[in-house]
Amino acid sequence: MTTKPLSGPSAIAALPRNRLIGEFSLWSADLANMERDLKRIDPYVDLHHIDVADARFTPGFLFFPDLVARIAKLTARPIHVHLMVEAEIVEEQTRQFIEAGADLISVHAENGEAGLRAVRLARELGAEAGVVLRLETPVAAVTPFLPEVTFVTLLGTSIGVKGQSLSDKACPRLIEARALMRKAGREADIVLAADGGIRHETVPLLRAAGAETVVLGSLAFGDPDLAQRMAWLHGLKVAA
Ligand SMILES: O=C(CO)[C@@H](O)[C@H](O)COP(=O)(O)O
Numbered sequence: 001m002t003t004k005p006l007s008g009p010s011a012i013a014a015l016p017r018n019r020l021i022g023e024f025s026l027w028s029a030d031l032a033n034m035e036r037d038l039k040r041i042d043p044y045v046d047l048h049h050i051d052v053a054d055a056r057f058t059p060g061f062l063f064f065p066d067l068v069a070r071i072a073k074l075t076a077r078p079i080h081v082h083l084m085v086e087a088e089i090v091e092e093q094t095r096q097f098i099e100a101g102a103d104l105i106s107v108h109a110e111n112g113e114a115g116l117r118a119v120r121l122a123r124e125l126g127a128e129a130g131v132v133l134r135l136e137t138p139v140a141a142v143t144p145f146l147p148e149v150t151f152v153t154l155l156g157t158s159i160g161v162k163g164q165s166l167s168d169k170a171c172p173r174l175i176e177a178r179a180l181m182r183k184a185g186r187e188a189d190i191v192l193a194a195d196g197g198i199r200h201e202t203v204p205l206l207r208a209a210g211a212e213t214v215v216l217g218s219l220a221f222g223d224p225d226l227a228q229r230m231a232w233l234h235g236l237k238v239a240a
Pocket residue numbers: 025026027028049051157158159160161162163164195196197198215216217218219
């Protein structure tokens with residue numbers, strides 16, 4: 001596997017903006033064979049995506065700091081931790097996952113002021129910070145976060161459940177988010193990401209709606225030819 005300097009917050013800042021970025025969601029790996037799957041995907045991953053869930057903000061639990069620390073030792077690629085947790089624990093969880101090796105922490109806009117404090121903490125601790133929106137939350141909820149984040153992620157499915165189809169709301173919401181980023185003067189500085197419902201037929205639609213990264217679950221882990229899959233993904237144009 002490749003070694004430094006591919007990982008780290010600087011690797012987040014250096015992600016290419018002229019092609020679609022492939023985030024690989026480790027929730028969709030074979031969880032009993034994580035090391036084997038990491039070795040297989042590592043040459044193709046632009047950014048690892050790790051879903052953290054507290055079974056309160058979400059239906060169930062997902063990932064924890066010791067596991068992320070172990071994963072961070074097995075890859076040279078940067079790690080994006082998506083914190084799906086209640087507001088009262090978001091700051092402490094931000095600290096713990098950065099200590100474990102996260103390069104980018106995204107918190108939910110629904111966490112409100114606590115989410116904003118977590119974003120500031122992530123940056124103080126030397127990581128990049130992002131904001132995520134549940135599918136049912138008005139897109140305008142990202143506005144207070146825009147001056148302080150480098151990633152905006154929109155969920156295209158209900159939170160915390162794999163294997164769902166993309167909502168019809170996903171593409172219009174990406175277009176709305178980009179307009180808000182432009183209005184805030186941050187369009188060039190913020191990466192717009194689509195998470196959930198990522199399928200062969202939905203990726204071109206999301207790309208055309210302005211997504212700059214997509215979070216691949218089964219589309220990546222179920223594909224025997226990742227070289228071909230990533231060549232296809234990297235070649236998709238914004239204007240379809
Ligand atoms: O967060 C999510 C889904 O909301 C992803 O991180 C999952 O990994 C997606 O898995 P698939 O449904 O694409 O198989």
